Amino acid sequence: MDRNTFLKLMTASGIGSFSIPSFANSLLNQPLLRAKDFGPDFAWGAATASYQIEGAWNIDGKGESIWDTFTHTKGKIKRGENGDVACDFYNRFPSDLRLLKDLNFKNFRFSLSWPRLIPSGTGAKNQKGIAFYNRILDTCFELNLTPWITLYHWDLPRALEEKGGWVNRDVVGWFSEYCDFATRTFGDRAKNWIVLNEPFAFTSLGYMTGLHAPGKKGLHNYLPALHHAALCQAEGGRIVRQNVSQSNVGTAISCSHIDPKKLVGRHQNAAKKLDALFNRLFIEPSLGMGYPTDSLPFLKRLEKYIQFDDERKLKFDFDFIGLQNYFRVVGKFSLFPPVIWANDVNPKKLGNPITDMGWEVYPEGIYHSIMQFSKYPIKELIITENGAAFDDIVLNGEIADEARTSYFKEYLKQVLRAKQDGAKVNGYFVWTFLDNFEWAEGFRPRFGLVHVDFNTLNRNPKNSAYWFKEFLSE
Ligand code: GCO
Numbered sequence: 001m002d003r004n005t006f007l008k009l010m011t012a013s014g015i016g017s018f019s020i021p022s023f024a025n026s027l028l029n030q031p032l033l034r035a036k037d038f039g040p041d042f043a044w045g046a047a048t049a050s051y052q053i054e055g056a057w058n059i060d061g062k063g064e065s066i067w068d069t070f071t072h073t074k075g076k077i078k079r080g081e082n083g084d085v086a087c088d089f090y091n092r093f094p095s096d097l098r099l100l101k102d103l104n105f106k107n108f109r110f111s112l113s114w115p116r117l118i119p120s121g122t123g124a125k126n127q128k129g130i131a132f133y134n135r136i137l138d139t140c141f142e143l144n145l146t147p148w149i150t151l152y153h154w155d156l157p158r159a160l161e162e163k164g165g166w167v168n169r170d171v172v173g174w175f176s177e178y179c180d181f182a183t184r185t186f187g188d189r190a191k192n193w194i195v196l197n198e199p200f201a202f203t204s205l206g207y208m209t210g211l212h213a214p215g216k217k218g219l220h221n222y223l224p225a226l227h228h229a230a231l232c233q234a235e236g237g238r239i240v241r242q243n244v245s246q247s248n249v250g251t252a253i254s255c256s257h258i259d260p261k262k263l264v265g266r267h268q269n270a271a272k273k274l275d276a277l278f279n280r281l282f283i284e285p286s287l288g289m290g291y292p293t294d295s296l297p298f299l300k301r302l303e304k305y306i307q308f309d310d311e312r313k314l315k316f317d318f319d320f321i322g323l324q325n326y327f328r329v330v331g332k333f334s335l336f337p338p339v340i341w342a343n344d345v346n347p348k349k350l351g352n353p354i355t356d357m358g359w360e361v362y363p364e365g366i367y368h369s370i371m372q373f374s375k376y377p378i379k380e381l382i383i384t385e386n387g388a389a390f391d392d393i394v395l396n397g398e399i400a401d402e403a404r405t406s407y408f409k410e411y412l413k414q415v416l417r418a419k420q421d422g423a424k425v426n427g428y429f430v431w432t433f434l435d436n437f438e439w440a441e442g443f444r445p446r447f448g449l450v451h452v453d454f455n456t457l458n459r460n461p462k463n464s465a466y467w468f469k470e471f472l473s474e
Pocket of ligand 1: 201
């Protein structure tokens, strides 16, 4: 997603606008970073998502997903791009996984495409889809890569969207059927499961701002989608634990450290509201704390969708919470609430390092987010995504992406700092392995450790990939 458009469009009534203060680099002169300092059990991996890499959108019996429909609709995606072929991971996964192994990663996070397994969302199963994911698992085990499976990374079957998608409470039943099937099918071999990927992002972008599939807008879509996603988050957790012996089950939540523009009441109040929206919205109901209506009064309108016993159903004691961190947000009071939020600060003008997505490079943000989530009664935290897009240049076959390497070093230092300060953070997954389809932004933002030429589909590890290879070899 484009961060600035996201902030402009998503942020709901009564909070404020944003600016980004100077980036203070306090990290110079620190000792060398070593993987072994993170501990022997620390999970090092790379994360991916089905729609962003697989391609084969209509091959071997796969049903259509909301992202197929959305990308095939004119005007939704930059340059009219789509994930029909993407990285062609569907056909190239054996050599891709060998490459990941060669880079010394031990864990591979991927998501199952629900419509590849159950083309109409419920009912009949697709044997070729099952076989595909079984081959991925076979390859992982041959290579000694541990699989981490995400059940839902945004590609809802189109057939279910036609019945209302996440807005329809029946999604809880559809999702349960899918989770039950997926865990019974793959749970004998795969033990690490992530129920939802960033429910805040897919509900707000897909059902409030309309920037992502299925392109719905408005609170009347957003609020039920949010509540149903929160219910599915917990229900999915219960199903994994019930069906998978020795399971390790989590869910992946986006987080952003929030600073007020200045330490004065009105900016602090704006920051508090943003914090509720960006950080508290999905973790607190799962811990039995309810929705953060104290800071976001508009959430009281959720009551319309909350049924008897839902408070209990929203709860689940996950084995880990996946944190995904990309940017820090600075809130400031705006004169224009309650209707419109405006992000009137262009991060490019602030003099801080920014990525190709226009996101601020702010390594300390991940430290603060980890520490913030550590205050909750959570068993373990895993960084399930962190990374950066830069405009990579291939020169004589080499991609000298120093900015990305330094991004990883600085963020990892902050993860280690949090661990040393007592946070139970025990894994880090790079976003992402291969350059891929970045949703509404198309193929331009390159987040990968491995460069993909989208004309030839050739893979070429960037220098940041070689940095990881070296770092993880110790
Ligand atoms: C998300 C997803 C990824 C994105 C990544 C970069 O958080 O949006 O998990 O699919 O590609 O975050 O935007």
